[in-house]
């Protein structure tokens with residue numbers, strides 16, 4: 230019997246409110262949870278409860294649909310009902326209170342359990358446990374020293390297969406808690422069995438190893454800027470890929486790491502400094518405000534914009550409202566257009582998201598590339614990976630999609646991730662470079678009388694002498710990459726820029742147009758601040774706060790700790806049925 234006077238325990242109410250907000254308005258659980266007003270709560274317990282509910286949300290919907298609880302109990306708040314059900318079925322397996330909502334849920338317990346048992350195969354409670362991925366920060370530690378350090382602790386190093394990617398996938402499923410191996414593609418990534426705890430590890434606290442998912446590391450791997458390159462990271466914070474880039478380039482060259490959000494910018498600066506990423510120049514500004522020619526030395530661009538985060542493990546958004554998705558995709562398209570059109574020397578762009586929605590991925594690529602002024606080619610990523618990849622994009626928005634790659638939790642054992650590689654058409658690149666030469670050559674033309682330049686009288690003809698050099702270099706990943714480098718000889722002839730529009734002074738209508746664009750950008754930026762909350766880049770959680778000092782528990786610890794609270798499951802997470810990495 231319930232008593233009217235008995236209230237629902239407050240933490241269930243708070244959890245239900247956060248769950249509702251995240252599901253209907255967006256935002257991240259952690260942002261809402263660490264809201265000052267909640268300071269007196271045991272946030273670890275709340276976090277585990279909410280994330281557990283999110284993980285099982287679609288199952289709970291099915292369970293509710295089967296018994297019609299929400300129709301029958303019209304006064305029962307559906308968000309609270311889901312929190313209580315998650316606690317009852319997947320959490321503590323009990324509800325302590327005698328309040329009306331708790332008693333109502335308890336009265337359906339048998340029906341819930343019966344349905345769960347009968348539909349074990351169709352319920353989506355199967356949660357793949359991702360291996361623990363570790364990136365060796367080669368700015369501070371070599372991969373061989375890292376291998377030795379783990380071996381000294383008793384871990385067994387299993388050499389990564391020289392066979393196929395499928396062989397490797399089998400291999401990592403067999404890792405025991407004492408084993409580790411090197412990733413198939415990114416040699417600075419080590420793979421440990423799921424649940425390996427390294428948050429207290431000395432190498433982690435010293436920033437010599439970084440906890441970064443393999444899928445996200447593929448962006449840098451495929452951008453492949455040789456040491457000495459100039460790279461632009463357009464959406465840089467918290468800096469996982471920026472710092473990976475610095476290590477990849479052996480701290481040689483220059484990385485412009487741009488971040489608009491002030492708080493995230495501070496995190497970025499901190500991380501860059503702690504990881505000894507010396508070749509990084511951090512910039513607190515809006516990438517979309519970078520004018521053509523401002524960073525004209527940029528050769529490689531990493532574009533990892535804000536996204537729905539639907540590929541993240543703890544994402545509520547199995548669905549997303551059309552308007553929200555439309556806002557995101559229009560921003561993503563704007564970023565990509567900007568990357569393609571504003572950096573004349575850029576030869577490669579990697580576009581990536583941690584979303585599994587094709588609208589943020591293949592559709593963005595196809596829409597933008599098709600309508601772009603400058604010519605870019607979407608590279609076949611599977612080909613770049615010598616056939617050793619399985620999940621590619623869909624062709625639903627055109628054939629370009631199939632040249633892109635996905636990483637998927639159930640088959641690649643990573644977070645859900647999308648990646649496209651775009652290379653500028655070689656002729657376009659020559660034009661861009663010559664376009665830049667336009668100015669230099671004008672000066673040269675001025676000095677013509679000195680006889681320093683040769684003018685054959687045909688100013689429109691490109692007659693630059695180029696010699697192709699085949700340069701091989703080894704990256705920090707231990708990967709040999711080769712580049713055809715076009716060297717433009719200094720005796721290049723005068724050449725008119727190809728694109729008049731880009732070089733002419735703004736006309737009155739252009740000015741008005743620019744003002745309008747600026748106005749729209751301001752609105753978009755406001756949206757971005759809101760949308761960035763959606764991004765659940767676990768990367769941020771994987772940065773040690775302070776070396777050797779007592780560390781605030783990471784959310785991952787918190788969840789793991791909370792799992793451990795469930796004595797009936799011993800050390801196992803509270804997942805009913807899970808695919809184990811054997």
Ligand SMILES: C[S@@+](CC[C@H](N)C(=O)[O-])C[C@H]1O[C@@H](n2cnc3c(N)ncnc32)[C@H](O)[C@@H]1O
Pocket residue numbers: 463464465466467468469470471487488489490493514515516517533534535536757761764766768
């Ligand atoms: C998905 S996160 C990037 C994660 C990062 N690449 C990493 O690997 O750690 C997107 C970031 O872009 C930033 N951002 C969004 N709009 C921006 C803009 N217009 N200019 C610069 N940064 C922006 C967001 O604040 C957010 O930190």
